[in-house]
Amino acid sequence: MSKAHLLIVDDERDILELVTITCTRIGVTSRGAQTLAEALRLLGEERFDLCLTDMRLPDGDGIDLVRTIVEQHPTTPVAVLTAYGSMETAVAAMKAGAFDFVSKPIDLKDLRELIGSALRLIGTSTATASDATAGELVGTSQAMRETRAMITKLARSQAPIYISGESGTGKELAARLIHRQGPRQDQPFVPVNCGAIPAELIESELFGHRKGSFTGAVSDKIGLFQAAQHGTLFLDEIADLPLAMQVKLLRAIQEKRVRPVGSEHEIAVDVRIISASHCDLEAEVESGRFRQDLFYRINVIELVMPPLRERPEDIPLLAEQILTQLAAATAAPTPHLSDAALEALSGLPFPGNVRELQNILERATALADEMQRLDVNDLHLPAVQARRKRGAVRPEPETGARPLEDRLDEIERKAILEALDSTRWNRTAAAKRLGMSPRSLRYRLTKLGLSLAYPRPNPSRRRPDSQTMSSRRLDQPERTADMTTSAHGDAFLHWFRHCTPYIHAHRGRTFVIAFGGEVLDDARLPEIVHDIALLHGLGIRLVMVHGARPQIERRLAERGAALRYVKGLRVTDDAALACVKEAAGAARVEIEALLSLGLANSPMAGVRIPVASGNFVFARPIGVLEGVDYRHTGTVRRIDRESLNQRLEDGAVALMPPIGYSLTGEVFNLTAADVARAAAVTLNADKLIFLVEGAGLTEPEPAPNPAPARSGDRVRSHLLGAQVPELLAARPDLSEDLALALRAAAEACEHGVARVHIVGRSDPSALLRELFTRDGAGTLITGEPCERLRTAQSGDIPGIKALLEPMERAGILVPRSAEELELVIDRFQVTELDGTIIACAALQGYPQAAIGELACVAVHPAYRAQGRGDRLLAHMEHCARAQGLSRLFVLTTQTAHWFRERGFLPGTVQDLPDERQRQYNSARNSQVYVKALRETD
Numbered sequence: 001m002s003k004a005h006l007l008i009v010d011d012e013r014d015i016l017e018l019v020t021i022t023c024t025r026i027g028v029t030s031r032g033a034q035t036l037a038e039a040l041r042l043l044g045e046e047r048f049d050l051c052l053t054d055m056r057l058p059d060g061d062g063i064d065l066v067r068t069i070v071e072q073h074p075t076t077p078v079a080v081l082t083a084y085g086s087m088e089t090a091v092a093a094m095k096a097g098a099f100d101f102v103s104k105p106i107d108l109k110d111l112r113e114l115i116g117s118a119l120r121l122i123g124t125s126t127a128t129a130s131d132a133t134a135g136e137l138v139g140t141s142q143a144m145r146e147t148r149a150m151i152t153k154l155a156r157s158q159a160p161i162y163i164s165g166e167s168g169t170g171k172e173l174a175a176r177l178i179h180r181q182g183p184r185q186d187q188p189f190v191p192v193n194c195g196a197i198p199a200e201l202i203e204s205e206l207f208g209h210r211k212g213s214f215t216g217a218v219s220d221k222i223g224l225f226q227a228a229q230h231g232t233l234f235l236d237e238i239a240d241l242p243l244a245m246q247v248k249l250l251r252a253i254q255e256k257r258v259r260p261v262g263s264e265h266e267i268a269v270d271v272r273i274i275s276a277s278h279c280d281l282e283a284e285v286e287s288g289r290f291r292q293d294l295f296y297r298i299n300v301i302e303l304v305m306p307p308l309r310e311r312p313e314d315i316p317l318l319a320e321q322i323l324t325q326l327a328a329a330t331a332a333p334t335p336h337l338s339d340a341a342l343e344a345l346s347g348l349p350f351p352g353n354v355r356e357l358q359n360i361l362e363r364a365t366a367l368a369d370e371m372q373r374l375d376v377n378d379l380h381l382p383a384v385q386a387r388r389k390r391g392a393v394r395p396e397p398e399t400g401a402r403p404l405e406d407r408l409d410e411i412e413r414k415a416i417l418e419a420l421d422s423t424r425w426n427r428t429a430a431a432k433r434l435g436m437s438p439r440s441l442r443y444r445l446t447k448l449g450l451s452l453a454y455p456r457p458n459p460s461r462r463r464p465d466s467q468t469m470s471s472r473r474l475d476q477p478e479r480t481a482d483m484t485t486s487a488h489g490d491a492f493l494h495w496f497r498h499c500t501p502y503i504h505a506h507r508g509r510t511f512v513i514a515f516g517g518e519v520l521d522d523a524r525l526p527e528i529v530h531d532i533a534l535l536h537g538l539g540i541r542l543v544m545v546h547g548a549r550p551q552i553e554r555r556l557a558e559r560g561a562a563l564r565y566v567k568g569l570r571v572t573d574d575a576a577l578a579c580v581k582e583a584a585g586a587a588r589v590e591i592e593a594l595l596s597l598g599l600a601n602s603p604m605a606g607v608r609i610p611v612a613s614g615n616f617v618f619a620r621p622i623g624v625l626e627g628v629d630y631r632h633t634g635t636v637r638r639i640d641r642e643s644l645n646q647r648l649e650d651g652a653v654a655l656m657p658p659i660g661y662s663l664t665g666e667v668f669n670l671t672a673a674d675v676a677r678a679a680a681v682t683l684n685a686d687k688l689i690f691l692v693e694g695a696g697l698t699e700p701e702p703a704p705n706p707a708p709a710r711s712g713d714r715v716r717s718h719l720l721g722a723q724v725p726e727l728l729a730a731r732p733d734l735s736e737d738l739a740l741a742l743r744a745a746a747e748a749c750e751h752g753v754a755r756v757h758i759v760g761r762s763d764p765s766a767l768l769r770e771l772f773t774r775d776g777a778g779t780l781i782t783g784e785p786c787e788r789l790r791t792a793q794s795g796d797i798p799g800i801k802a803l804l805e806p807m808e809r810a811g812i813l814v815p816r817s818a819e820e821l822e823l824v825i826d827r828f829q830v831t832e833l834d835g836t837i838i839a840c841a842a843l844q845g846y847p848q849a850a851i852g853e854l855a856c857v858a859v860h861p862a863y864r865a866q867g868r869g870d871r872l873l874a875h876m877e878h879c880a881r882a883q884g885l886s887r888l889f890v891l892t893t894q895t896a897h898w899f900r901e902r903g904f905l906p907g908t909v910q911d912l913p914d915e916r917q918r919q920y921n922s923a924r925n926s927q928v929y930v931k932a933l934r935e936t937d
Contacts, residue, residue, distance in 0.1 A: 005046070006030040006115070009039040009053040009065065010081060015106070019052060022111055036060035043073060050115060051078040052102075055093070063096050070097035077156060079114055081106070094159035094300050113270070117158070117183040137170065137177070138321050139314035143306035147174070150303055155181035160253070160298050163276040165305030166437055168355030171276040172236060174305060179232040184272060187231030190224050195240030202245050204261050207252070213262020225258045228271045238298065239279040239290055250294045250508070251649065266642075273298060278437050283428050285504065293508040307440070308350040308357065315345050318354060322361050335365060338375045345379070349408070351436060413448050416441070499772035505835075506771065507539035510648065510683050514676035515691035515761075516547040516737050520587050524764055528691070529594040531767050532653070536609055541648040543679050545656045546591065547672035547737075551583035552576065569622070572632035572669040580632075580669045584657035588613055591655060612647035612654050616640045617675055619660025619668040634660055634668025636675060639682040648683075673737075673744040681751045688748050688756045690741035691767065696760030697738065697779040715760065719781045721749030742781075749783040756781040789875050792828035792840065797821050799837030800828060803858040812894045813856065814924075828856070829875060831868060838863045841876050845883045849913040851930075852885040857895075873902060877933055886933055891926035904929035 006028050008019045016032040023030040031046065033039040036057045042048075051069055055062040062080055069078045077099035093101055100117065102110050137148055154161055155178045163171045172191060179189045197205050204214075208223030224233060241249065252258045253273055257266040275298045284290035308315070319337055327334040337345070350356050364378045415434065423429040431441040513532065519525055536542055552570075556563055556579050564571040572580065595609045619634040637660070647654050656679060658670045673690070680688040699716045719727070724746035728739060738758070745756035759766045759778035769777035792800065797818050808815040821828075824842065831839035838860040844853040854876055859869050880888055889912060890899055900906075907930040909920055920926075 004028045004049045007033065007039065007042060007046075007048040007051040009033045009036070009051065009057065009062070011035070011054065011056075011058050015054070015081070018106060018108075019111065022108055023115070026112060026115065028115060034058070036065055039065055040068065043069065048073075048076055051076060053078065053080055055080055055082045063093055066093055066096045066098050094157060097157070098159075099156060100158040137173065138317045139311055140317065141306075141311035141314050143311045144314060147303070147306065151177050152181060154178050154301060154303065157301070158182075158272055159300040160273045160275070161301050161303055162281070162299040163274065163303045163305060164281070165276075165278065166307050166351070166353055166440055167278045168353030169305035169307055170354060171278075171305055172234065174303060175232070175234045175274045175276065178274060179234075179272075182232075182272075184231050188228050189232045189234065190228035191234040191236060192224050193236045195237040199242045199245070202241065203248060206245075206249070207258040208260035210260055210262035213260075217262070220260075223258060223260060225252060225269045225271055226267065228269075230270050231272070233271045233273055235273065235275040235298075237277055238275040239277040239281060239284050243289070243291065246291045246294050247508070247649065250291065250297060251645075253294075253297050280428075280437055287428060291508055292504050308353040309348075312346045315357065316342055318357060319345065319361060322358050323365070326362060326365050333372065335372055335374050338373060340376045341374055341379055344376050344381060348381070349412075351440065409448060412444065416444060416448070501835075502772045503538055506535075506686075508541070509686040510541040510543070511535065511687045511689060512543045512545065512676050512680040512683070512685045513689045513691065514545040514547075514672050514741070516672060516693070517550045517552070517583070517587070518547075518693055518737075519691065519761065520546065520548070520590060521550055522761070524761075525590075526594055526597075527764055528761075528767070529591070529597075533595065533609060534768070535771075536653055543644070543648070543654040543656060543676075543683070543685070544591070545658075545672050545676040545679065546587055547658050548580065548583040548587050551587065552579045555579035555582060566625075566628050566630075569630060569633055569671075570669065571628065571630050574632070577632045577667065577669060580659065581667065584659050588655060588657060595653065610650070610652040612650075612652040613656070614643070615661050616644050616654070616656060617660040617670070617678070619662060619670060621662075621666075621668060632667065632669055634662075634670055636660060636670060636678040637662075639678050641682045644679070644683065671740060673740040677744040677748045680748050680753045680756075685753060686755070687771075688745065688753050689767070689770075690745065690756070690758050691761050692738045692741055692758060693735060693762075694738075694760050695762050696766075697734075697742070697758050715777065716779050717776065718787075719779055721746040721756075721781055721783050724781070745781045749781060752783075754782065787831065787833045789829060789831050789872065792825050792830045794822055794825055796828070796830055796832075796837055796840075797825065800830065800840050800856075803837065803840055803860060804856060807858055810894070812892075813858075814921075816856075829872070829879065831859075831872060833863070839868050839872050841872050843876055843879055843883075845880070845885055846913040846915065847884060850885055851887045851889060851913055852880045852883065853916065854880075854888050854890045857890075869898075870902070881933055887930055888933060889928060889930045891920075891928060893924065893926050896927055896929065899929045899931075902931075904931040 004027075006019075006023050008016055008030055010016055010019075010032075011034045013034075016034070020030050020032065031042055031048075033042055034057075036059045039051075039053065043051075051065075053062045053065050057065075066078050066080065069076055078097070079099050080093040080101045082093075082101060082103055100114050102114055137144060137151070139145075151174055161175075161178065163174055165171055175191070176189060179185060192205070194202070204217075204221070204223070206223050206225055208221050208226060209217050211217055211220050235249075252269070255266075256270065257268050259266045281290055281295055281299070285292045285295050308318075316337075319342070323336070324334050345357070345360070352359070360379055360381070361374075363380055364374050367378065367380065416430070419430040419433045420427070423433065427441055427445075431437060434441065436444075515528070519528060522528075532542060532544065549570075553563060556576060559575065559579070561575045561579075570576065592611045592613075595611055616639055618637045618640065620637045621632070621634050622630040624630070644654055656675055658672045658675055660668045660670050660675070662668065676688060676690070679685070695715060697716045697719070698714060724742050728734070728742060734742070741758055745758065748756050757770050757776070757778050757780055759770050763769075763777060766777040800821060801816075801818060804813055804816065807813045824844075827842045827844055829841055829843070830837050840856060840858055841854060842856040844855065846852065854873075857869070857872070857876075859872070877888065888904075889907065890904060892899060907928040909917055909928060911928055911930050912920065
């Protein structure tokens with residue numbers, strides 16, 4: 001390690017000094033850079049064995065540096081430092097090619113381990129690694145070459161990997177190769193088949209147990225996580241894990257700590273997670289059988305193992321290797337396959353993949369009469385055996401004979417259709433019945449030319465009889481008209497169906513909801529509790545933070561005590577503290593009572609919500625500020641994260657009053673906003689929600705022209721955390737609770753909370769609309785813009801098609817299939833809002849003519865007339881200039897005026913580049929419009 005050379009990129013001098021000192025102590029030389037430009041200069045001048053870079057630099061993004069190093073210095077491992085502790089940030093860095101990440105504040109032990117792991121990669125030969133992979137993953141097909149290259153690349157990273165593929169494709173072999181070529185190669189590789197362990201023992205197997213923790217636990221036992229310490233844990237068939245165990249696995253992966261069964265303490269673990277499944281995990285997530293949050297944790301990078309039928313050219317090499325291994329096991333000479341046998345094998349669909357091929361060859365070597373040469377009859381293929389059983393030993397006449405492939409297809413088509421009919425064309429259920437993965441079923445449906453659509457029911461099918469109808473609830477008479485035929489029903493169905501993605505996205509996430517004491521006096525308090533019960537029922541981890549200001553003030557007034565506020569903070573003397581305790585206790589009892597309500601015919605019917613409250617908040621006194629002694633008024637010192645997380649993991653709703661405790665046993669009065677902010681930051685909550693009085697954060701509604709000077713107020717939809725101070729300075733009219741919520745929101749965003757919502761209570765539906773609709777009903781506050789323009793990816797194709805299909809049906813655009821879009825997806829730029837594609841455009845450059853074609857310009861109808869089309873066009877012009885193009889052209893049949901209004905001038909077909917002139921469809925008679933681009937933005 002004495003020769004190792006490290007590059008540290010961070011704009012904080014303290015971090016540079018800390019890492020430099022740490023490197024010196026372990027014999028590593030280092031250079032520091034505070035900007036992206038300086039780092040790129042050093043990379044061009046010196047050779048580095050490792051790079052550590054911050055995510056946010058003054059002149060760029062750390063991920064950009066990661067990509068540059070991966071492309072230009074592929075032998076240099078790069079890790080990222082992040083001050084935000086965001087798993088999403090770490091995932092993005094690892095997908096870009098980062099080796100690992102470490103969070104700020106930096107733990108020196110973690111830093112030393114990271115440097116050590118990275119430097120163990122020094123000297124690893126990519127060629128040698130590829131050769132080693134080729135020795136075990138046999139095949140010369142393009143699919144196998146790409147798989148081997150991917151394995152070599154993944155071995156240098158520490159990102160969690162999900163290996164997908166059908167049974168028998170070699171998923172465990174790939175996992176072993178990734179481990180063997182990585183920096184953990186000298187540490188254990190521990191494989192575990194999640195489906196082979198009984199559900200009641202899986203927790204003990206993974207995390208271990210303590211003696212006496214359950215019947216049969218006669219001694220302490222370490223779990224598989226501990227057995228794989230510093231190595232790799234391979235979770236095969238992870239889709240078979242019970243849902244309850246998925247929650248605990250998610251926590252272990254995220255926190256890097258496990259708690260043995262029967263133990264009160266957690267144990268730190270350092271393992272790399274590689275998981276695999278033959279199931280389609282995305283389909284399992286959609287069906288609710290696999291947690292979405294766990295899927296995203298294990299699927300940072302996906303490695304797809306190709307099925308054998310997609311690489312038939314590899315069958316001879318595979319067969320040769322398998323026969324050599326079988327012969328070596330019996331000390332017999334290696335047999336060889338005849339040309340006819342190889343041809344027969346190449347025509348098989350191989351649903352069992354390499355494992356099935358091995359089974360066929362092992363049976364053949366055991367039953368063959370001639371060991372030196374194996375012919376078709378020696379393989380005992382299923383089709384041949386079937387004919388023998390039917391007595392069809394004579395060759396069929398040549399006339400009217402059908403190839404074996406056609407007959408097998410017919411049998412396969414019949415079996416698939418029977419399975420689909422029996423499951424009402426539920427492809428996932430049909431695949432399970434057929435013993436294959438949904439992905440394999442989709443492949444076979446396409447191969448056999450079967451439609452994926454569910455056939456319409458026969459209109460002659462009779463209605464349910466009276467016996468069926470009698471099974472309805474007696475207290476719910478049959479409606480004379482279906483609800484879905486009414487306008488109200490259509491609106492409900494539209495909302496319910498479109499909120500489904502949010503239901504899946506929110507499950508397992510942590511929300512902190514804060515509201516003032518005014519809510520406790522509101523007659524609509526039960527409605528708010530009903531909404532919270534609904535969120536809890538959808539699997540959301542909830543923390544409720546309540547205020548008590550009105551209740552405290554009433555108690556003080558009843559006792560004739562003085563109220564004193566300085567800059568919005570109450571001076572809490574002894575009398576006020578007594579009122580704070582009483583009000584907080586009464587509020588807790590009232591909220592717990594409402595959460596315990598379970599009367600029939602009420603929204604809370606059948607609900608069981610445990611409530612957890614306690615000394616989660618540690619506080620300290622504010623002290624004396626500008627000569628004012630605030631006495632028992634305090635501020636949050638820290639949150640007991642472990643205890644709070646444990647209550648949430650147990651399924652409880654955590655209830656937190658505006659009270660904190662000190663290590664000396666004192667009690668302090670806090671603001672609900674301060675408690676909520678601290679809880680959200682400590683828990684790394686996915687959302688922090690403030691329920692405020694009135695309509696929330698509003699701004700003047702722009703009036704039409706001509707119109708009165710003011711047409712009303714509207715809720716501001718989005719705000720950046722950095723904009724809050726400026727807003728507060730410009731809006732002294734804001735209420736005190738709204739101003740406190742905004743300040744807390746800005747601080748939460750600064751400390752890594754991704755989304756903060758300000759929701760007004762005047763609209764009783766606002767909370768649910770904010771959480772389960774795209775446009776929301778409140779103000780979203782984020783650290784970074786939530787709407788962004790970016791290059792499209794394959795996963796955006798469904799969103800792009802949804803934008804283009806209405807225009808294709810109207811004849812505005814030429815229809816394009818998903819396959820055609822995938823071939824040109826890198827030409828598309830998209831506007832993404834909250835995970836939804838709301839606009840797109842494509843650019844095809846013709847560099848020799850210095851001109852580009854702008855195509856597929858589309859904006860979602862709900863987001864038009866808001867300037868997004870103009871922003872998208874400006875962005876496409878910028879992309880064109882970046883490619884060295886000086887002009888743009890469009891071909892249009894119905895949208896000419898939109899382009900003319902934006903500077904495009906009429907042109908002719910002769911203005912198109914030669915290649916595009918040859919492709920011009922004269923039958924469509926599209927008009928040509930051309931725009932000259934300015935030299936600068």
